[in-house]
Amino acid sequence: MGDALRRAESGTQLLARLEGRSSLKNLEPCLFAEEGSPVHGDVIEFHGPEGTGKTEMLYHLVARCIIPKSGGGLEVEVMFIDTDYHFDVLRLVTILEHRLVQSTEEMIKQCLGRLFLVNCSSSTQLLLTLYSLENMFCTHPSLCLLIVDSISAFYWIDRSNGGESLNLQEMNLKKCANFLEKLVREHHLALFATTQTIMQKSTSSAESFFPLKLQHEFDTDYRPYLCKSWQQMVTHRIFFSKQFNSGNSKGFTVVSCHLKKNNVVKRSFSIKMSFLYSAKSVLHS
């Protein structure tokens, strides 16, 4: 009796499973170390200090996803979980206006209709929100991209609440990571998450307690500090840093690592200055 209950699924779940999620292979080929990424089930981590373009890259990916196929996009839905309260809708609209050939209000609203935004104020609320979003993934088969910006936002607060026990400190994030893995696997999603660089290697020659497991030629100041469950679930890690060019161009460097296959690729990108200060024109249009 218990078995039959377990295996039964609702009509929508069946449809969601059979219909399949759209392919994300053409999302942003320049970003990944190998061709054909990202596939469903991939977990991609954007890592870097503040001001290095992580959120900007996420807006770029969101825009690629929500623009209809006729405009050159993928026409899929995106779920954006914002833990930092800094999602800027006006900035996204500015980017959409620049990308779309005919940027009418109707088109923009239609694109934005494919984006779902959730704000979470604590790691407990993040966990409970993930549970309640599970239903949404079943009912929206075109929802194939999940973004968490950022997953390290509660690190210091959780560490302080957990007291002396490392287990207690990491428990919430561990549960979130486990549930995210389950969601990504069962609903065939791709997950992008950003993490902040809040730990740096000490410049003195003191022994480091976290030996760098990543062996690659690019020297990044990467210190893993989130729980093991999260570290193990990441399939690609992309490091963002600022490029110190002469002149006014805003250049950023991206180092993309495929963790299982040990491929590493380094690229750079820049953000057009004209994009940056146009929120006012969006409001007045």
Place this chain on the structure above:
Amino acid sequence: MVVLRAGLCPGLTEEMIQVLRANSVRTVVDFVSSDLEDVSQKCSLSYKALVAVRRVLLAQFSAFPANGADLYEELKSSTAILPTGSPSLDQLLDSGLYTGEVTELMGAPGSGKTQVCLSIAASVSLGLKQHVLFLDSTGGFTASRLYQMLQAQAEDEEEQAVGDTALSQLEALQRIQVARVFDVYEMLSALQEVRDRLSQQAVSCTGPLKTVVIDSVSAVIHPLLGGRQSEGLAIMMQLARELKMLAKEFSLAVVPTGMQVELDIGNSDVQEPSPATPTEGL
């Protein structure tokens, strides 16, 4: 960590809680993450009742997704741009301070942050006739300097007759509410008070509040940083979170000031982040 208790939601009775507790399901998170079939078998409770309770608990404690198009509509109608009182600063900020955003002023001591804060308060109060909350944690707020600024700004506007200006300046002063908070807990409770007042939407004598100026945030945070404990960082993150939530949820322009400092803790293997970190991504 919300502990399950009777009356938390309809359908959650005291007996249910006792039985659940006996099976180590104590908090909302435990309940939501456990396998309800197992729980219903072990505790001999009705599966349907458990599913209903789970649904209500999730609806109560989790956040709801909003659609991008709805958010855009809301933002278009509720976002306002507030003048800072200085035209060149307005130009730098893309025509002024945006409500719904936290705009941080960073600078070394003596670089003019308090003066800019006073100018913003004067401009919003006199020009837009809106209320301003000024949280002063350094003792640098002086009403006489504010009055000077109001006079200077009123002189720039030629519309008013001579007799009216003194009255309008007095009214402008009355619209600026000053709270002196000298440690982080006082600051957090002042922010909580603002949140309570705004969420009740009480029609009080204070009127519409659109701007919160905090001079300065680093004065209350610096005493807590340093050493190996992480509580200082946790409180700093909590304060940053409060400011951002206040700005987003009530469509306010929040203007904290601070001083950027990099702390290096001797030979430990952790370099603490600067106070600039929590408000990144502005």
